[in-house]
Amino acid sequence: MEFKSEKEMAELFKHFFQSSIKESNIEILEEVKGLFGIPDCILIEKNDKSIDYIISIELKLKNWKRALKQAFKYRSFSNESFVVMDEASIKFVSKKLDLFIKSNIGLATFNKNKEFKIHYYPKKSTPFSNMFAKKIKNYLFREEDKPVVSKKQLNNYNLKFNINKSNCLSSKLSFYSV
Amino acid sequence: MEVYHQTGYRLKWNIDSFIDDGTGSGLIFSPVNITSEKLSKIPDDIKKVSFFDPQLYLPKESKEKLLTYDYFPVNIVNDFQTSDFDTIKYEIAQRCVDFQVENNFRFIVIPTRYYKTIPSDYNEQIIKYFVEPFLKYHSSKNIDKELLLTLIVNQSQIMNDEYCNELLNWLTGIQEISGIYLIFKNDFQTKQIKNSEYLYKALLFINALKINEFLVYLGYTNIEGLLYSVANPDSVSMGSYENLRRFGVKRFTQIEKNIPSQPNPRLYSRQLFQLIDYGYVGAIKTLFKDWNLIFEDSKYHPLMFEPDYNWHFTKPEPYKHFFLVFSSQVLALPASVNDRIDYLKDAFTESLLMYKELEEVGVVLDENSDGSHLSFWITALNMFKKYLKEKNYGI
Numbered sequence: 332m333e334f335k336s337e338k339e340m341a342e343l344f345k346h347f348f349q350s351s352i353k354e355s356n357i358e359i360l361e362e363v364k365g366l367f368g369i370p371d372c373i374l375i376e377k378n379d380k381s382i383d384y385i386i387s388i389e390l391k392l393k394n395w396k397r398a399l400k401q402a403f404k405y406r407s408f409s410n411e412s413f414v415v416m417d418e419a420s421i422k423f424v425s426k427k428l429d430l431f432i433k434s435n436i437g438l439a440t441f442n443k444n445k446e447f448k449i450h451y452y453p454k455k456s457t458p459f460s461n462m463f464a465k466k467i468k469n470y471l472f473r474e475e476d477k478p479v480v481s482k483k484q485l486n487n488y489n490l491k492f493n494i495n496k497s498n499c500l501s502s503k504l505s506f507y508s509v
Numbered sequence: 510m511e512v513y514h515q516t517g518y519r520l521k522w523n524i525d526s527f528i529d530d531g532t533g534s535g536l537i538f539s540p541v542n543i544t545s546e547k548l549s550k551i552p553d554d555i556k557k558v559s560f561f562d563p564q565l566y567l568p569k570e571s572k573e574k575l576l577t578y579d580y581f582p583v584n585i586v587n588d589f590q591t592s593d594f595d596t597i598k599y600e601i602a603q604r605c606v607d608f609q610v611e612n613n614f615r616f617i618v619i620p621t622r623y624y625k626t627i628p629s630d631y632n633e634q635i636i637k638y639f640v641e642p643f644l645k646y647h648s649s650k651n652i653d654k655e656l657l658l659t660l661i662v663n664q665s666q667i668m669n670d671e672y673c674n675e676l677l678n679w680l681t682g683i684q685e686i687s688g689i690y691l692i693f694k695n696d697f698q699t700k701q702i703k704n705s706e707y708l709y710k711a712l713l714f715i716n717a718l719k720i721n722e723f724l725v726y727l728g729y730t731n732i733e734g735l736l737y738s739v740a741n742p743d744s745v746s747m748g749s750y751e752n753l754r755r756f757g758v759k760r761f762t763q764i765e766k767n768i769p770s771q772p773n774p775r776l777y778s779r780q781l782f783q784l785i786d787y788g789y790v791g792a793i794k795t796l797f798k799d800w801n802l803i804f805e806d807s808k809y810h811p812l813m814f815e816p817d818y819n820w821h822f823t824k825p826e827p828y829k830h831f832f833l834v835f836s837s838q839v840l841a842l843p844a845s846v847n848d849r850i851d852y853l854k855d856a857f858t859e860s861l862l863m864y865k866e867l868e869e870v871g872v873v874l875d876e877n878s879d880g881s882h883l884s885f886w887i888t889a890l891n892m893f894k895k896y897l898k899e900k901n902y903g904i
Contacts, residue, residue: 367788403873407788434871459791461816 332443333392333419340390340417340441341371347445348372354499363470366463368404375467376500382468384498385409385458390441392417395424402436408463411453411501413437418446425450439507449508455501510738511535512839513559514832515729515748517542517760522749522825523832524555530808530829532836535559535615537728537746541761544577549612557613560657562690562728563605563620565639567761568594575761580604594638602642610652616726617652618690619643621659623758627666632679644685655687657726661756663694667710673717681721688724688743691715694756701783701882702733708889713896715740720902729756732782732835736886738842739849739893747835749828772822775878776813777831779805779838782860782886784831785878787820796870803863807833850894857883857890 334340348359352374360373376384387405391398391414398414405412414431416424418440428451431438437453440446458464511534514523520543526532535558538548548561564575568582569589575581582589585597585604609617619639628634640658647656658680666672680689693711695702702708715737718725725742727734731754734745748754750772775784780803785793794800794814804810809830812818820827843849864880874880896902 367786400873400875403792404788404875407791430873433869434873436873459795460788462818462820463788 334417334443337390337392340392343443343445344372344388344390344415344441344447347441347447348374352503357500358471360467360470363467365466365470366405367407367460368401370401370405370409373409373467374500375471376498377471382464382471383496384500385464385467386411386413386500386504388413388415390415391420393420393423395420395427399430399434399436403434406435406456406458407460408458408467410455410458411437411504413439413449413453415439415441415447418442418448421450447507449504452505452508510742510839510842511744512734512836513537513726513744513746515539515746515753517748517750517753519749519825519828522828524551525825526829526832527555530833532832533747534744537562538614540564540578541572541575544574545579545608546577553613558615560614560616560618560690560726561609561612562659563609563618564761565601565605565620566623566661566758568622570761570763572761572763578605578608580608598638598642599646602639602646606643606646606650606652610650610654615654616657616688617643617647617654619656619658619686621661623661623761627663632676636683640683640686644683648685655724656685657688657690657724658683658686659690659692661692661694662714664696664707667693667714668707670710673710673714677714677717677721680718680723686723688726689718690726690728691718691742692728692756693730699882700751700877701731703882703885705885705888705892708733708736708886709892709896712737712740712889712893715742716893716897716902729754731755732784733886735782735838735842735853736889738839739846739853739890741846745839747832749831750822774820774822774824774827775831776804776827777834778803779834780860780863781880782857782883783878783880785874787827789872789874789878790814790820792872793867796872797867803867805834809833846897850890854887854890857887 352359356377358375358377360375362369362371363373370387371390372388374386375382385408387409389398389402395414395416402412402414414436421440424438428438431451435453435456437449438451439449514527514533514536516523516536517539523536527536536555538559538561541564569591571583576584580601582597582601585600586593606617621635621639624631697704715725719741727737727742727745730737730745737745752760774787776787776790777784793803807830809826813826843852861880861883
């Protein structure tokens with residue numbers, strides 16, 4: 332069964348992630364503006380002193396080309412960037428897998444049964460721009476309702492991603508690779 | 510062919526670029542962005558090579574800075590209504606010409622009105638309210654500066670051959686004007702024009718004006734100004750923000766309907782004929798080893814490529830870099846139309862190859878930073894070349 336709308340897909344995907352990720356050091360941000368593009372979801376692994384890893388996700392029902400362009404933008408501030416398509420569209424998209432590989436963008440599918448499958452897992456990479464990663468750092472503090480970290484903590488955060496170090500986020504996501 | 514700065518918000522950047530970097534032949538001043546008092550204080554050396562766009566596009570609107578110009582209708586009659594035009598047209602002409610003469614601009618520009626829907630008696634209205642009063646005053650004062658008539662040609666008009674012919678017939682009947690300050694108004698959704706037929710028709714129109722010995726000063730052009738060069742206009746323009754590279758009337762309305770969103774700064778690439786969203790700069794630099802070939806060196810280049818450079822639309826460097834690189838690109842165009850066509854076709858083709866190389870290393874650009882406009886531009890050049898050949902215009 333296909334999703335009727337992107338909104339429906341996003342809602343279900345959000346529930347799926349929230350129930351799958353229980354670690355307190357992982358933040359899930361939605362539709363963060365002011366970066367390069369607006370990802371549907373950003374997963375951030377952090378500790379007391381640093382943002383360690385960022386994964387961005389673009390959800391799309393059908394338009395994989397547009398999704399690929401958007402997901403590529405997210406590589407500016409992410410260590411990994413994924414396009415998650417409605418599983419019903421995967422036949423068309425899988426023929427273009429080489430484009431995802433070339434651009435190092437992950438390709439995954441999701442369905443109404445909350446089945447999440449990663450068809451291509453991208454290589455870990457350092458974000459292209461420090462400026463956007465800094466914006467994410469500021470965003471973590473700026474959330475008005477619930478400051479995620481204290482200002483003191485924020486100032487101490489460093490943004491020197493170490494992509495060789497193992498991280499919880501990648502390990503969790505890799506679990507869904509097919 | 511010359512290039513003029515289309516000025517607006519942050520005029521200082523244009524003046525700095527003009528003086529410090531020697532970019533452009535002059536400026537097109539925009540009264541909606543500077544008071545008459547401040548404009549009068551700009552050095553004469555700058556003004557004498559520049560011209561003034563009176564911006565009577567929406568005469569009933571009364572934006573603050575426009576009100577500082579005494580030719581503006583609400584300064585002549587209280588509670589101005591368009592029906593008052595008839596009684597104040599000579600006063601408008603006199604004040605507007607006097608202002609341009611006092612400031613010693615290069616030309617005297619006859620303004621025009623903007624109509625969302627062109628009235629059937631458009632030509633008559635423009636003659637009656639603008640052309641005739643301005644010519645009359647110009648001649649009565651024996652002013653030796655040449656006259657340019659502002660002309661807005663919208664998308665549907667340029668695509669209509671019959672209309673364009675009528676327009677040309679009408680213009681050629683106005684003997685006293687030396688040239689046209691020509692503004693193409695289009696409603697394309699992408700930042701670069703991706704319609705070869707439209708571009709071809711625009712080239713034909715410019716070409717027809719030139720054949721009729723008009724000076725043609727193009728306003729509000731974007732990178733396609735380079736393409737328009739093959740129709741041999743006297744100048745194209747370059748502007749900082751997008752509303753100076755594409756004509757729209759929103760900036761002349763008293764209350765802009767939407768608060769303008771903050772534009773993403775864009776970095777001009779001479780090789781790619783594109784203003785690339787700054788968000789891609791890091792990706793290109795990381796993935797493409799010859800990235801220096803894409804972003805040409807300029808005095809602003811080192812600062813913009815520092816790791817902590819704060820890309821923001823209020824920072825002048827990307828815009829001044831654009832002025833510097835684009836104006837040098839215009840100056841480098843071959844002198845003859847034939848050579849220009851071949852030169853640009855080769856350059857656009859090479860550019861497409863570079864886009865291909867970027868794609869090969871995994872850079873995925875969106876439709877406003879990619880090279881998808883260039884195939885349309887090459888087609889327009891081919892169409893225009895064929896036209897010139899058929900008409901035996903020098904090819």
